[in-house]
Amino acid sequence: MVTPRRSAFAEESAEVEVLFANMEKLKSITKKIQGSLNRLETSGKTVQDSVGPIYGNTQRLQVTNANIDRVIDAIDRIRAPLDQTSREERIIRAGPRKVPLPDYLASIDRTTIALKDLKRSNLRSNQQAVAELNTLIKVGTKQLEDIFREILSEGARQTVDALEYVVKEKPFPRIPENDVSTLRLINTHISASSGQMSETARRDTPTLKWYAEVRGDYLNNSLRNLATASVSTARKVSADEIYKRGTNGIGVYAQGMEGLFVAEYESLCPIFPREEWGMVYTTTCQSSLDEFTKTLRELNGHIQKNLMTDCFLGYEIIDIVSNLSLRLESKTGELKRPIYDSLRLIRETSKASLGKLLEDMRNKVQSLVALPMDGAALPTTVEAMSRLQAMTQYLRPLSSIMTSLGDGGWSSNAAATSNTSLPTMKSFDVGADGKQLFAHYCSDTIDMLLTNLENKGRTLLKGKNLQGVFIANNVAVIDRMIRQSELQPIMGSYSKLDSWRKKGTAMYLEAWREPSTFLLDVQYTNRSGRPHSGGAGSTDSVALIKSLSSKDKDAIKERFKNFNMSFDDLVSRHKTYKMEREVRAQLAREVQTIIEPLYGRFWDRYHEIDKGKGKYVKYDKSQLGGTLAGLA
Structure with a gap:
């Protein structure tokens, strides 16, 4: 057991x-690496210290090179117009x-x-080139002006007969479309060139001047004949003839x-800017307007010299020219x-003519030293009414004139206090009815005429009956x-004329009062045996005559x-008077209305006086x- 354990320990010890x-x-x-890093760091610092200035210089050189390139480009651009000058000069001078x-x-x-670019550069070295380009553009502009004027002159060489176009109602000629296009191009370029060379206003461009002149x-020239005709047609064969509408040119x-x-306006609009x-x-x-004004001035002189007959020409001119x-x-x-x-x-x-017409009419009546002894109407009356009739053809201009004068402003007193062209408050009476004002003027004319005729009749005519007939x-x-x-x-609605008619009738009938008075019977209510006043028939007349005394019978x-004497005298005079048809009928009717009933009643009562x-x-x-019927 011990041996295997020792073997395991020996193996582990060997691994340790x-x-x-390995750690050693x-x-x-590690020590070697650290040494290498230290040496590398030292070398890097050395390199950095050596390369840094070189890099900065390189960057600055790059910026400098870029600036130089841009300057070269600018110089090339500046020189480019100069390089074109010789080529453009050949074209322009040709x-x-x-x-x-x-x-x-x-x-x-x-x-x-090119000129614009050179001016923008503002380099002193380019001033000579700027001057040369200015001169070149002036040469080109002058030649364009000549072409512009030649085109206009060619079209204006033959003036038109305006009378023919008016009479035949033909449209007046315009500048041909091809010429209009050319003129428009030339005007555009000349205006641009003139503005480039100076601060001259567009309205002073030569094309405008040439166009207006040519x-x-x-x-x-096209209107000159019509201006001459307008003056010549104002002359009259008869000095006292009233002007007739439309006879002047x-x-x-x-x-x-x-x-x-x-036509001229339609021609120029495509050529010039709006x-x-x-x-x-x-x-x-x-220039045409000046000639027109001169013509109107000459016509005005003619009107003033013939105001009583040709004032109507003035009214017509006002109407025509205003329209x-x-x-x-x-x-x-x-x-x-x-x-x-x-x-x-x-x-x-x-404006002055309205008062002058009234004054002329009054002077003509007042200057009369005799009146028709037959009571006939005066030519002055016909003349005055003919003027008023003629005025009705000019109601539009007369309305304007009378509105500016105001109601009654045509009287001599008003004209004397308002002899000026300055406007008055009455001139601004926009509610004034021109036709009504003209009616007032006619009424004033007739009233003035009849008043003066009445006064003159009382002075120069004997007898109320003759005055009444007049x-x-x-x-x-x-x-x-x-x-x-x-x-x-x-x-x-003029009612005053009836008043004048009644006045004339009353004056005429006043002479018939004399025979009327002989027919007025005296009624004795305290006498008996007298028949009723309304009685008729020979029996009543016989009885009445018998009841009268010798003195009454003689009366x-x-x-x-x-x-009989008065009646015959009035009848005889009545037949000698020259009466208008309606006057004779009306006066005869009035006389019959008065005399016949009175005489019939008187005759019924006393006709048996001579059996x-x-x-x-x-x-x-x-x-x-x-x-009495024969008086009519």
Whole structure:
């Protein structure tokens, strides 16, 4: 048992010894490794101290090299435009007539970009190159300007006959589409080049100036004949002839101007940018507008010299030109104010004409030294009403004028205190009804006319009956000229004319009071045996005559004689008067209404005074009725 145990211990002891031996070797190896690490650390520090500065220098060299590369690239980019200059110069100096326009414009674009890059570099060494490129672009721009103007001049060389286009209602010509495309390209490049070379505003670009000049002359020359015709057609053969609507050429002139201006606006819009349309359009049309204003000034002078007959031309011009300004504004958005301002003189003349017409009418009546002895209506009345009838054709401009004057502003006193173009509070009465104001003006005209005629009739005509016929005739002419014209719907409610008609009738009937007084019978209620006043028949008349005393009979005879004399005289005078048809009928009816009942009653009572011999009783009832009926 002991032997196996010792063997086991011996084996374990041998293993322990082996382990101890391995541990000793491990310690020896560890010491060697530690020594190697120490030596390696020492060597690393030495290497680091040697390599560190070299690495830092290498990094700085890399940054420097990168910067140098970038500088070289920048120099290459800066030199690139300079390298292109000679090639672009050959193209630009050759001109767009020898080089296709797209190539020429592309060359200018490249030169413009090169100039922009050089200016951005801000290098002093490039200043000479900048100056050369500026000069080159100026040469190219000048040549483009010449082409731009040549294209415009070619299209504007042949002016149009505006009258032909208006009469035949043909659309006015525009710049051809091909030319519009070319002009648009050129304008775009010239604007860009001008902006590159200086701080010049776009509105000062040469293309705008050339367009306005060339096309402005084209418009002005195309309208010159219409302007001349407008002035020449204002001349009249008869000095006292009232102007007739449409006989002056101003209407065709306005139509021609509208057609040309709208066509021009449609032509320029594709050429210029949107923000320049209004400026280019206004500048282009300015010379034509100046000529138009000059024409209106000449027409205004003609109107002032012939105000009583040609004020209607002024009204027509206001209507035509006002509508023209509104239509152009709706189609182009421009020119409303300058066109409306061209009316200033004619508008002032037209405003003054309303009072002048009243004053002229009053002066004509007051200057009369004689009136028709037959009571006929005066030509002045016809003339005044003809003017009012003519005015109905110009209600629109007259409404505007009268609204600015205010109700009653046409009177001489109002005109004297408001002889200015400055607006008044009445001018802003937007609720004023122009047609109603015109009706008031007509009423004032008629009232003034009849008042002056009445005063003049009392001075120059003898007898109320003649004066009454005179007034009644003039009233009839006025009434007829109202009813037979456009004045009727405007003055339908004019009631003063009835008052004047009644006044004329009353004046005429006043003369018939004399024969009427001879027919008025005195009733004696305290006498017996007298038949009733309403009685009729020969029996009543015979009985009544028998009951009268000799003195009463003589009085009845005298009254018959006086009636006959007065009645015959009035009938005779009535037939000598010149009466309007409706006046004669109306006055005859009024006389018959008064005389016939009175005479019938008087005749029924006293016709037996001469026992049918006709010595005193000249008319029986039927004869008197026939005579009165013959007055009509």
